[in-house]
Amino acid sequence: MALITLRRNLCHLSDFRIHGALAALRNHPVSRVHKIAEERRPPWFCPLPSEPVRVRFHHACGQKFHSENGNDLLHPAGELVFPPAHDWDTPEQNPSRVDEQTFYERLNHLTSSEEVLSFVSTLQALPDTLAAGALQRICDMERKDGDQKLPKEILKNSVFQALCVQLERESSSLPDPVLVTALQALTLLHADPQSSLLLNLVAECQRRLQRGGLEVHSLCILGESLIKLQGPGCATLELIICQLQGEKLEEFTPEDIVTLYRILQACTVKVNQHQAFLNRINTFSLSVVYSLSPALMSQMLGALVVLDQTQALPLFIKLGKSVVKHIPHFTNEELRKVLEAFIYFGHNDRFFTKALEQHVASACLTLGPDVVSKVMEYCSRKRILSKPILDAVAETFICQSEKFSPHQISELIEPFGKLNYLPPNASTLFRKLENMLLTHFHYFPPKTLLKILHSCSLIECHPVNFMAKIFSPHFLQKLQGEELYLDRLSLAQLTQLFLTSVLECPFYKGQKLLSKYQVRSFLTPCCSLETPVDFQLFRSVKTGLIDLLGARLYFASKVLTPYCYTIDVEIKLDEEGLVLPSAVHEDVHKRVALCIDDPKRFSLNSKHLLGKEAIKQRHLRLLGYQVVQIPYYEIEVLKSRGELVEYLQRKLFPQSTGVCW
Structure with missing residues (x-):
């Protein structure tokens, strides 16, 4: 009844949704399984043409699957055989005799799910490894198209269904990379976790995980797939993280490192438990920054934000320098994550801004x-x-x-x-x-x-x-x-x-x-509409004012006006322009408001006042104050105390030739 259950579950595949990216095939035109097989061949081995692997089923109901041209997809004996291949120009091009490398090279040049299924249908039989690769390529194509659902014509396609049947029946004999790749592909389609296909694949993955021996890449793919299927709280995920902690980080590819960040990002409630492991990853990641693609850089930055890795500032700075040349290549979502990280870490870089x-x-x-x-x-x-x-x-x-x-x-x-x-x-x-x-x-x-x-x-x-x-x-x-x-x-x-x-x-x-x-003051400890005066800059100006005016009593500091604004320094003048003591309230003809503006009151690296400072000075003038701006960049160039006094005299009394006390 397994096949009947599968077919019933496949009918509900129209509810599948595509989320995330497929990592296994995108950067590897040749499958990892093929690479592993190549590495393990003895130097004298020369592959000979062989018959493709044929998968046999014991369920007679398998005959109910039909291809679009009317040929039975499953022969009465239960053998999974695709429709006869079309005649190609040369024997070497016959798809029934292609090896894995040729298969993946052709697969990676296809641009739609329909093309993939059409290509697969020309093969007389398909090994399990290639069946998983074809399924994953279909998922990748649908993600690139931006569709939210897998089209019904794909779901109902007999070749697509046959691929799923083959993977379910042969799950126990699939190589580790093929098994986790198939699970990842179906997970990204948001398949029903209770479908017989996914239950079989998950159970087989868990059995192999318990035995140990899964390589790093397979552990990473399995971890992400289980998070999507069962959530970050599943017990198996802790076992995966534990096994990953025991691996040497030097054996991780850059893609695996970023996948590891994504896995830990999903477990933020337990981030404190894994902080020592995260510290190791953060340090090691410094060596792989320049080999990351724009997408991987964006994902790593996003994970550093979610995991609150503010102590990983050296890693962020290196990533920040590296993203500069990739800005035109980021997608909208990737660029948003990059900007979010720059905001979160409070960092800016003039090359990045440019x-x-x-x-x-x-x-x-x-x-x-x-x-x-x-x-x-x-x-x-x-x-x-x-x-x-x-x-x-x-x-x-x-x-x-x-x-x-x-x-x-x-x-x-x-x-x-x-x-x-x-x-x-x-x-x-x-x-x-x-x-x-x-x-x-x-x-x-x-x-x-x-x-x-x-x-x-x-x-x-x-x-x-x-x-x-x-x-x-x-x-x-x-x-x-x-x-x-x-x-x-x-x-x-x-x-x-x-x-x-x-x-x-x-x-x-x-x-x-x-x-x-209405409030009484715009200057508050938080959410202030004014910028508090800088203490060091104020102290310098205060020293010069005392020398110029003769005593501290001739000016007041941090004066709250009846109009909610706080003046850095206020000087009162009588009708003849003479300076009055700050405690005098009678005979005040004019009030001078000194705005001692430090860099925080300007745009970054500019002489352009921020809006809240501009409106303050504008309103003070309308209220009758003589506003005198003392910007930091004019104070910084003064070399002596005498120059400071002369500067303040020109600012406060531009019409006077000198002031003597």
Whole structure:
């Protein structure tokens, strides 16, 4: 009844889904089994033409399988024989007499499952090794086509069914690599784990695993297949990992190393148990980085993130240098994983950024929304003001805005505000954004919408048409949700938007923000809308101010204004321009706000202020302050204390020829 059970299970193969890549044949045009066989032949051995292996069945019901041309696939005696071969030009080309190497060379040139089955059907009989290779090639073809299901015409094809029957009946006699390869191929098709075919293959693999002796590559394939079939909690997986730990890493191929990372990645709950093994793998992997393909590099980086291997920084840095030349060759998903790793490890590389700029600028319209939003997150996190990237992303959103989800739109727009950058097509970009928000306002989560509108205000693209909506009690209630209080960042963003409506949009006469939703300070330990002053830079400026003004009492530091901003240094002047003690509140004619800007207030390696610092200085000027910017790059070039005093005098009193005390 095994054959009947198999055929019934094959009828349900239409539910199979393709996930992941097939590693065994992709990089090896000749099967591993064939290579092993070649290595073990004595030097005097010369293969002679032999009859192909024929598989015999004892079930009469096997006669029910038919090929498309009407010939019985299984003869009455139970012998698995394919339809007669077509006549080829020469005897050497007759597929009934091809050896393994010729078979795999031809198989690797086929480009569709139909071609593979058509080729197999021309063979009079097929060895088990080649049957597994043909099945795996079919899976590989379907994965490349991007289909989510194996086509019904493939599932119902008599040749495909015969391949599965052959592997099930001969599972106990299959060589180890052929056995695990067949299991992997069917697993990637998401076959029913309870089908007789998979049950037989899994049981046979487990028997051989218990006996020991499976080579490294077979252990790796078996481990991944069992994770897909039974989940990372299966007991057999621990035995596989235990056996792999006993192997020498020098015997692992680069593909096996990456497979090992993927296996451990699936067992994150037990990562602490395997950390010593991971440390060995991380160290050894340094020697294989430059032999990895783009896909394998991406998978290794993804595993380092999932496994939280922050201590493997040397490995990540080497991978980061290696991926630079492969950026154009990554798929969207692979590039997303690479960017995620750079963000996770907090690393940036100017060569990587340059290569990313070139790739995004040339292929922006072909990149998926996930990749585009991840590119923008990378630039935002590392404060990278890359005009080629930002310009290309703006163009992508204008042309393909309907492809982006609300969250992806937020990740795309926020960096423009954070980096204080308006692209050349800014008017078209924000008109497109405004129309999308007006049309789909209720589809945007309240916090996502608030982030987008706040980011727009940072670069003076004020969302006047939405202010009444976001200041309304109804929106604020939705923003709060089921929490007792609104979070600090949302309150600060609302407050700054309201301050913007008062200072920069005096024509706005709509809903005001209730006082209970307004914060007193934008400077908070976390989620701050201001960057705290750098202590070392402040101390240098303070020393120069004391020398210039004569005493510490003539200026105040870290002054919280009534308008929520904190001023690094405040100096008060009377009507004649004389400096007043900081404790005096009467007769103050002008207030000077010194912004002591360290590198964290600028885009990376530039003199371009971040958006939150630009809006702060803009608002302080509108509030009547004389804003004096003291950037770090001007302080660093001063060579003496005297030069510092002269510099501060020119900054504070440009109209005076000198100040004497």
